[in-house]
Structure formats: structure tokens, C-alpha cells
Amino acid sequence: MAITRRQFLRRSAIAVAAAGLKPGSAFGSIILSGPARKVLVLGAGMAGLVAAYELSKLGHDVTVLEARTRPGGRVHTLREPFSDGLYAEAGAARIPENHDLTHKYVKEFALPLEPFYPQRLNALRFDRGGREEVPIDGFTDAMTRNYGGELGGNPERWQKIKGGTDLLPRAFAERLRAKIHYGSPVVRIEQDASQARVVFLSAGQQQTLTSDYVLCTIPFSVLRNIELPALSARKQDVIKNTHYDAVARVYLQTKNRVWEQKGLNGFAFTSGAVEIWQPTWSQPGPRGILMTYARPGEAERITNLKEGERIATTLKQLDEMFGGVRESFERGATKCWLEDEWSRGAWAFVGMGSLLTAASAEGRIHFAGEHLSPWFSWMQGALWSGLKAVKEIEEFVKV
Numbered sequence: 131m132a133i134t135r136r137q138f139l140r141r142s143a144i145a146v147a148a149a150g151l152k153p154g155s156a157f158g159s160i161i162l163s164g165p166a167r168k169v170l171v172l173g174a175g176m177a178g179l180v181a182a183y184e185l186s187k188l189g190h191d192v193t194v195l196e197a198r199t200r201p202g203g204r205v206h207t208l209r210e211p212f213s214d215g216l217y218a219e220a221g222a223a224r225i226p227e228n229h230d231l232t233h234k235y236v237k238e239f240a241l242p243l244e245p246f247y248p249q250r251l252n253a254l255r256f257d258r259g260g261r262e263e264v265p266i267d268g269f270t271d272a273m274t275r276n277y278g279g280e281l282g283g284n285p286e287r288w289q290k291i292k293g294g295t296d297l298l299p300r301a302f303a304e305r306l307r308a309k310i311h312y313g314s315p316v317v318r319i320e321q322d323a324s325q326a327r328v329v330f331l332s333a334g335q336q337q338t339l340t341s342d343y344v345l346c347t348i349p350f351s352v353l354r355n356i357e358l359p360a361l362s363a364r365k366q367d368v369i370k371n372t373h374y375d376a377v378a379r380v381y382l383q384t385k386n387r388v389w390e391q392k393g394l395n396g397f398a399f400t401s402g403a404v405e406i407w408q409p410t411w412s413q414p415g416p417r418g419i420l421m422t423y424a425r426p427g428e429a430e431r432i433t434n435l436k437e438g439e440r441i442a443t444t445l446k447q448l449d450e451m452f453g454g455v456r457e458s459f460e461r462g463a464t465k466c467w468l469e470d471e472w473s474r475g476a477w478a479f480v481g482m483g484s485l486l487t488a489a490s491a492e493g494r495i496h497f498a499g500e501h502l503s504p505w506f507s508w509m510q511g512a513l514w515s516g517l518k519a520v521k522e523i524e525e526f527v528k529v
């Protein structure tokens with residue numbers, strides 16, 4: 131299913147309304163009301179991390195199982211293969227001013243924010259029938275026009291974490307330390323009347339942990355390949371059939387920011403609705419990175435190319451657009467989320483009418499993740515759903 135971002139957001143809003151899930155955050159004070167319990171959190175992305183952090187603060191005995199060797203999941207800052215400490219985002223990058231939960235934790239961990247968009251020099255846009263040089267609000271206008279107001283508006287309402295978005299999951303992980311077991315992919319989740327059990331691999335060997343509750347934040351695109359004997363047929367059906375969108379990003383490191391000599395800041399919006407960013411505009415030079423951000427339609431085409439071809443075609447495209455990029459090019463990198471073993475897609479639209487089934491707990495097994503929130507495809511959604519699960523578990527504990 132290839133839907134535009136605008137359709138996607140509209141459908142999301144309807145699905146949320148249909149499911150009776152209120153988008154208001156209001157998780158200010160969760161107070162432990164029952165005995166401490168053992169909780170196994172599956173996945174150390176934003177949903178799992180916030181839940182593990184808040185459950186620990188409440189005094190519960192929390193263990194996190196994470197398949198990767200790092201925290202953050204779809205929050206991933208690429209520092210390799212770039213030079214001079216330059217970095218670019220593979221996943222989450224922009225924070226709008228109204229994402230209160232994202233801002234709450236950025237503030238709690240004292241992470242510095244900076245503007246997402248440069249105010250100097252011009253952007254390019256090609257979505258109105260030709261090449262135009264425009265101030266940066268012309269870029270966000272193209273976003274509004276093509277993807278809806280949620281992704282556009284005043285450029286000043288968008289911020290980013292200085293130093294990389296991964297500082298946020300790392301801040302959670304630092305506080306959880308030994309509670310997170312990395313390199314531990316879950317292969318089976320089961321339960322009976324007295325406990326939940328999770329089977330996972332550790333150095334290739336199967337191990338089992340038991341707990342009072344499980345909070346599963348594994349994306350449905352991965353969860354559908356895990357053994358889930360304890361779940362209802364209806365839940366398994368939603369897990370199997372939830373569609374995940376493709377996103378592809380290609381990064382080009384250059385010796386110099388050649389576009390600046392032409393009065394350009396390295397941001398552009400193509401006729402095919404592909405965003406081009408220069409994530410390094412606020413990082414020290416002289417080197418720079420230009421990157422493309424393709425959504426469904428174009429993203430699958432790029433994913434189907436070999437790594438070398440992705441870089442070669444992007445180099446041609448950006449050289450034609452800005453001029454001088456080929457001569458200045460040093461190295462490239464790519465990130466295609468459909469081929470990521472632990473994500474298998476960028477984000478999910480849980481179909482109308484299925485959201486309640488998808489989000490609700492079954493026995494001792496609870497669920498969270500961006501796909502189960504009113505903010506699909508945002509860190510805010512992952513945080514919201516993680517906190518919602520904490521509240522649910524607290525309700526169970528109370529009984």
C-alpha cells in the first residue's frame with residue numbers, strides 16, 4: 131500500500147479517534163500504588179526505554195532485552211563513515227514545538243536543542259514546475275503543500291538535538307545501564323496463569339526469562355516472525371497484516387560546502403517530493419554532508435538498487451542540482467529502513483478499526499511503540515505509548 135504522508139496522517143487521526151485513544155499526553159505523575167513487580171521490556175527504542183525508565187523509578191524490577199548492540203532503535207545517528215566528527219540522522223531528526231513529551235525528556239536530560247533549519251542562504255524547490263531559489267520558509271511551504279501542515283509551517287518551530295538525536299536514547303540507556311541486555315533477540319513470548327516467559331538468544335544460545343509482565347515494543351514487522359502462542363488469533367492477524375512504509379536516505383560527504391558559494395544552504399525539495407537536507411549546516415566545516423530523504427514510491431526504488439548505484443545516482447542528481455558536488459565528493463552512505471533486520475520499515479499505519487486490538491494488552495503481555503499511538507512515525511508517539519503502558523501495568527498491579 132503506497133499512501134501519501136497526508137493520507138497517512140488523516141487516516142491516523144481517524145483510526146485514533148475510532149479506537150478511543152486520546153492524544154493528550156497528561157502522564158505527568160505516575161505514582162506506584164502496588165507491590166514492585168518483575169517486568170520484561172522487549173526493545174530498547176524510545177517506547178521501551180521510557181517505559182523501563184519510568185517503571186524503574188516506580189520501584190519495579192525491570193529487564194530490557196534488545197536485539198541490537200545499541201539503544202535507540204529507529205533513533206540512530208550515523209557518525210560512520212563520516213570525517214571530522216560530522217554526523218547525520220538515519221531516523222528521527224526533527225522535533226516540532228508541540229511534541230511535549232519529546233521536549234520533556236530532552237529537558238529532563240539537559241540535552242541542547244538548536245534550530246533544525248538554517249536561516250541563512252536559500253533553499254531550492256522544484257515542486258511548482260521549475261527550479262526556484264527560495265528562503266527556507268519556501269522549503270517548509272513545499273512540505274506543507276505535499277505532506278500537510280504537520281510537517282511544514284514556520285521553520286522556526288522545528289528543532290534538533292545538538293550533537294545528534296541518539297543523545298536522547300543514550301541518556302535513557304545510561305540511567306538504565308545493566309538493566310539492558312544488548313545482542314539479545316527475542317524469539318518466543320508465552321504466558322500462563324502465573325507468569326510470562328520470554329525466550330531470547332544470547333551469543334546464539336537460547337535462554338528464558340520469566341516475569342509478572344511483559345511490555346513488547348518490537349515493531350509488528352519484526353514481531354510477526356516471533357513465536358507468539360499466547361496471543362489471540364485477532365491480535366496475531368493485526369501483527370501479520372500491519373503495513374510498514376519504506377524510507378530511503380542517501381548521504382554524500384564532500385570536501386567543501388560548494389553549494390554555499392552559490393548562495394545555497396543545501397536544502398531542496400524535488401518535483402518527486404524527495405527532501406534534500408544539509409544536516410551539517412550547524413556543524414564545523416569545511417567538509418559537509420548532503421542527504422536525500424525519500425518516502426514510499428521513490429524509497430522502494432532506491433532500496434532495490436545496490437549500495438554503489440544508490441550513491442552514484444544520488445551523486446548525479448545532486449551534482450545537477452547544486453553544481454560542483456561531484457568534484458568535491460569524498461564518500462557516500464545509505465540507509466534503507468525496509469532492509470533493517472530489527473525494523474523492517476520506517477513506521478506503521480495500523481488500519482482503522484484495528485488499533486484497539488493492536489494496542490490492548492493480552493493477559494500479562496502489554497504493547498507499546500509508535501505504531502500504537504496517535505503520533506505514528508514520531509518519537510512523541512513512541513514515548514506516549516510507552517507511558518501509556520506504564521499506566522496500564524500500574525493498573526494491573528493495583529488489582
Ligand SMILES: Cc1cc2nc3c(=O)[nH]c(=O)nc-3n(C[C@H](O)[C@H](O)[C@H](O)COP(=O)(O)OP(=O)(O)OC[C@H]3O[C@@H](n4cnc5c(N)ncnc54)[C@H](O)[C@@H]3O)c2cc1C
Binds near residue numbers: 175
Ligand atoms: C526515517 C525516519 C525518520 C523519522 N523522523 C522522525 C523525526 O524527524 N522526528 C521524530 O520525532 N520521529 C521521527 N521518526 C520516528 C521515530 O524514530 C520513531 O517513531 C521511534 O523512534 C520509534 O520508537 P519505538 O520504540 O516505537 O520503535 P523502535 O525504535 O523500532 O524500537 C524497537 C526496538 O526493538 C528492537 N527489536 C526488534 N526486534 C527485536 C527482537 N526480536 N528482540 C529484541 N529487540 C528487538 C529494535 O532493535 C528496537 O531497538 C522517524 C523514523 C524514521 C524511520
